Amino acid sequence: MAYDHAEQEQLAGLKSWWEQYGNLVTWLLIIALGAFAAWKGWTYYQNKQTAQAAQLYEELQSAVQGNDKEKVQRVTGDMQSRFSGTAYAQMSGLAAAKSAFDAGEFQTAKTQLQWVIDKAKTDEYKAIAKVRLAGILLDEKAYDEALKVLAGKFPSQFAGLVDDRKGDILVAQNKLEEARVAYQSAMEKMDPRSSGRQLIQIKLDAIGGAPAAKAA
Structure with missing residues (x-):
């Protein structure tokens, strides 16, 4: 289809604008899409971390109820090393401290409480x-x-x-x-x-x- 004169002028203007600003627009779109992808990825990561921490916390609770103090400390250490940014790590530290205190292991209890003081969010x-x-x-x-x-x-x-x-x-x-x-x-x-x-x-x-x- 042939273009009339007005359409040709519009196309020429668009071409000129794109030659001047097209590269900038492309980079802005790349940055925006990259930021969105990063946000989606971080949200997925956070949700996955929370779900895994929740499962580990259930394991800790079972160890507390079973009075398995060695497992309590072991699971708490795993929680703190892998999911330190979650609330479950803070709750685990308090639970592990109580478990150790009840067992008369006061130094371990103090260590766990100090971890919460230093690392809690x-x-x-x-x-x-x-x-x-x-x-x-x-x-x-x-x-x-x-x-x-x-x-x-x-x-x-x-x-x-x-x-x-x-x-x-x-x-x-x-x-x-x-x-x-x-x-x-x-x-x-x-x-x-x-x-x-x-x-x-x-x-x-x-x-x-x-x-x-x-x-x-």
Whole structure:
């Protein structure tokens, strides 16, 4: 089919534009398609990682229920080396720490808790690990180290629990006035409906009740 003059001008203009910008457009399309492919690939990888980690976590739970402490540690090590970026690795570290603690293997428990503190992606898991680690250090009479673990900021929902643990450590150090302040702070930060407040009140009463009021 023959083109009329207007169509020929349009084709000539398009050809000229393509000669000037066509290479740039092609590269932009390649970059866009490459980015989309990379995103799809990463999503697939993440989903696959999560599914595999979930299966391994089920194996860990079975080992915990069967009280197979060697398998618990072995599976946890596998989880942490292969799926460290998943929540399952953080939960596995906490489970392995409890398993080791129950078995009297305190160094292993501390190692697992420290892994969670160092590697966890969420502050909540880190907070749980810190409180539990401080408890082990309290049992070992490593009071200053325990308080150091509890230093710094924590998610608000853990503030009362942290102060409660600080109070326990301060009592062990015979720093009763400071312990009263810590327990009182824990009481104030906890939900009034929390059963934990009753236990804190018992501990507070045992060392003489509320802290002395400051002079105006």
